[in-house]
Amino acid sequence: MRDPIDRTARGAALAAALLIVSAVCPVSGQVPTEQGQRIQTVVIDPGHGGMETGAKGKFGNLEKDITLAISLKLKALVERNMGFEVVLTRDKDVDVSVESRSAIANNRKAGLFISIHANGAVQKKAAGSETFFLSLNATDEETRRLAYLENNSSALQSRIDPSSDNDLMMILWDMAQTAYIKQSSKLAELVQEELDALLGTRNRGIKQAPFKILAGVACPAILVEAAFISNPEEEQKLAAEDFQAKVADAIYRGLARYLRIPE
Amino acid sequence: MAKKKKARKPKPALVLGVLSVVLVVLAIIFFTGGGREKVERFIDANVPKTPAVSEEPAATKTVTLFFLDDDDDFLHRETRQVAAGPTAAEEAERALAELIEGSEKGLLSPLPPQTKVRQVFIGKDGVATVDLSRDVSEKFAYGSTMELAAVYAVVNTLAFNFKAVKKVIILVEGAEKETLGGHVDLTRAFLPDYSLVAR
Numbered sequence: 001m002r003d004p005i006d007r008t009a010r011g012a013a014l015a016a017a018l019l020i021v022s023a024v025c026p027v028s029g030q031v032p033t034e035q036g037q038r039i040q041t042v043v044i045d046p047g048h049g050g051m052e053t054g055a056k057g058k059f060g061n062l063e064k065d066i067t068l069a070i071s072l073k074l075k076a077l078v079e080r081n082m083g084f085e086v087v088l089t090r091d092k093d094v095d096v097s098v099e100s101r102s103a104i105a106n107n108r109k110a111g112l113f114i115s116i117h118a119n120g121a122v123q124k125k126a127a128g129s130e131t132f133f134l135s136l137n138a139t140d141e142e143t144r145r146l147a148y149l150e151n152n153s154s155a156l157q158s159r160i161d162p163s164s165d166n167d168l169m170m171i172l173w174d175m176a177q178t179a180y181i182k183q184s185s186k187l188a189e190l191v192q193e194e195l196d197a198l199l200g201t202r203n204r205g206i207k208q209a210p211f212k213i214l215a216g217v218a219c220p221a222i223l224v225e226a227a228f229i230s231n232p233e234e235e236q237k238l239a240a241e242d243f244q245a246k247v248a249d250a251i252y253r254g255l256a257r258y259l260r261i262p263e
Numbered sequence: 264m265a266k267k268k269k270a271r272k273p274k275p276a277l278v279l280g281v282l283s284v285v286l287v288v289l290a291i292i293f294f295t296g297g298g299r300e301k302v303e304r305f306i307d308a309n310v311p312k313t314p315a316v317s318e319e320p321a322a323t324k325t326v327t328l329f330f331l332d333d334d335d336d337f338l339h340r341e342t343r344q345v346a347a348g349p350t351a352a353e354e355a356e357r358a359l360a361e362l363i364e365g366s367e368k369g370l371l372s373p374l375p376p377q378t379k380v381r382q383v384f385i386g387k388d389g390v391a392t393v394d395l396s397r398d399v400s401e402k403f404a405y406g407s408t409m410e411l412a413a414v415y416a417v418v419n420t421l422a423f424n425f426k427a428v429k430k431v432i433i434l435v436e437g438a439e440k441e442t443l444g445g446h447v448d449l450t451r452a453f454l455p456d457y458s459l460v461a462r
Contacts, residue, residue: 099441120408121408122331132407209407210448212450
């Protein structure tokens, strides 16, 4: 009987901690207006690659090829129009582990992280585009991590050396995204609005999911699912270069609005 | 004399015979009885979850499984009977095998049909560890939506049907894996998510 009471108390403590974290974060120098000045590097992550093909289409198109094509187009747009350095987590058809992708973003001090995917489902009718940000599947273990995060937000902001052997640092690194949920949510919302406006695909909205690629990234981070490769109609759109360019343009416009840069 | 001797001679043989029969019976009781005790001790020592035999007189348990429908993104419930006992972990293995086997009402399975349930372990801390064969990540080319459905069909099936299960960890071929197909983080324990289930 002691345990449940204990847990309730801990739950309340977590809720309080979360409130404090979300209240404190924007004040500590992460306000949207300042972001444009602070960001120097945008990391774009073309989903999958190499042996890991991602979802497959009926006509033989592979998610990994489409994500790379869109990513290269987005890179060109951001470099040309925003003047940021753009780093791709892969620029050819190779295997890159999910952990390495977040590590690339953190090592290169990414100010924004965009993972690009095309969706797949067992239902042939499934269609549309959506944008994800990280959901915190809060468990007791996470409660402790969040508590640690809250007490050490300055340590997070000064950025952690990913090669550090310090266990506490590694734990913190592992959940780095928890400090950026609010910004990531805003970024997802703006990008999704542009996808909806430009692509003409069904608007599946913004969603939260426990995606590995987002969890370890220490900056606002989203995962875009542009249309369904498992839907034959949308597969053909995804394979077409003009549609790929539209996806890149929509994401670019969403970024620009987030950074309050005139398009 | 001869008559008396003849009459006495069978007596010790009879006694010996009776004695040997008694001995054999005792020996049988000793060995089989002792043997059973040893087997019971063996079970106690190696299976932490005690089989609740007396609490489950029924031979079957009704479980709720979660499948996909062609018309929406939600998980849909379907009930099924599985053999009951002796442990919750074994019932959980059977429930997951049914989930992989697929729907009886024409719903879609979110997991590759080749997948085998290697083992389910339910810890005292409420964490169920599910070990699936490598087919679960190799036989499907997952998109995000599909991978979320696959993971939460497993997690919800366990948490919904087994009171002892609060969280679920998914292993592939006995080892921790980053993701099934590049999306959902398998390195952390999952809480069930019933927001994905149709009303």
